[in-house]
Amino acid sequence: MFQALPGMTALLTPDLRYADANRQYLRSAGRSREQVIGRYLFDVFPDNPDDPNATGTRNLAASLQRVLDTGERDTMAVQRYDVESPERPGHWDERYWSPVNVPVLDADGKVVLVLHRVEEVTALVQARAAEGDRLAVLEAELQTRARELQEANEHLRLAHAGERQVALALQEAMLPPPHLGLHHPVAVRYRPAVDQLNVCGDWYDLIDLSADRVAVSVGDVVGHGLAAAGVMGQLRSALSAASRVSAGPAQALDVLDTYARSVPGGENATAVSVIVDWEDNTLVYSTAGHPPAILVDADGSVRLLDAATDPPLGASPEHRARHQSAVTFTEDAVLLLYTDGLIERRGEDIDVGLARLVESAARHRRDSPARLADRLLGELLPSATDDTAVVVLRL
Known part of the structure; x- marks a missing residue:
């Protein structure tokens, strides 16, 4: 059922390692299960080293820490989070994600996992920035x-x-x-x-x-x-x-x-x-x-x-x-x-x-x-x- 959930969805341990990721998450991120499961989140997706103003890692880490500290959901604004291309090492693709982080609690109310759900809005943001044919781009994205x-x-x-x-x-x-x-x-x-x-x-x-x-x-x-x-x-x-x-x-x-x-x-x-x-x-x-x-x-x-x-x-x-x-x-x-x-x-x-x-x-x-x-x-x-x-x- 987790694999069938719509949208990019992953499960993170309290030390921010991947416990699982659904098919859509791996497909959109361009990563295999072997490249993700068991690894530290920010080793898999670090900030772009060529962008000194990159804030995606810092903002996401702060959101996840709030979830771990409070045991409450945290919804983030749209984040720019460049991702290294798996086909072209050293080349970073500009991506825009809208994450929602939800705690999974045990019977004692302790956070044992974090459900990390991401909406991919790259095409929409880039279409708006370029002031192109927004409706055509939206339709293509929504058809996908x-x-x-x-x-x-x-x-x-x-x-x-x-x-x-x-x-x-x-x-x-x-x-x-x-x-x-x-x-x-x-x-x-x-x-x-x-x-x-x-x-x-x-x-x-x-x-x-x-x-x-x-x-x-x-x-x-x-x-x-x-x-x-x-x-x-x-x-x-x-x-x-x-x-x-x-x-x-x-x-x-x-x-x-x-x-x-x-x-x-x-x-x-x-x-x-x-x-x-x-x-x-x-x-x-x-x-x-x-x-x-x-x-x-x-x-x-x-x-x-x-x-x-x-x-x-x-x-x-x-x-x-x-x-x-x-x-x-x-x-x-x-x-x-x-x-x-x-x-x-x-x-x-x-x-x-x-x-x-x-x-x-x-x-x-x-x-x-x-x-x-x-x-x-x-x-x-x-x-x-x-x-x-x-x-x-x-x-």
């Missing part, structure tokens, strides 16, 4: 990810034993808890309808874009359970990569629309993406067939972000550019993103459920994001009949 993640998803579908362990690993790898550098209070809640699994077709994501800009998104894949979770992981990863280099949420969803057409099970998925900018107190958003995000101002007034709504991903016969819109917000407002499991009920018009959500969000707007999220689930979702994801961000 589609093939890799489809392979991983096929392995997961074939696994009948240990399904819960796989689901837990998927949830940890695909849906990490939010860590915003801006320290704005935020809460996420994730409730699959299938009791025996901890993942489903819904997703959420929060990304620091700059010192005062954050991308927030939620989405929903058709179906339930592990198969839907595999598709979810592909779409979430693709939107995360596109959001980092696109000009806005409409362009990011435009790229995702093209990508979803190549992913079996990705058609008719829905998503909403919002860029929060604290410099000028604006929200820029775009919606792909998803229920509208909700903005609750400090005075209790509620706005539905529904002025830029397009069809679900891959639903139109022909590709069309997507729309986006912008609104301003006041200090201490609340942004709420959610999936349709929170508002849909059998035999009831969806507008009734949306009105119920608006009333509850306005009534509890002064609560902390965590308490507000819990109240919404408690009042609107007494039992999980559909997958549900909720993101609450205090502005």
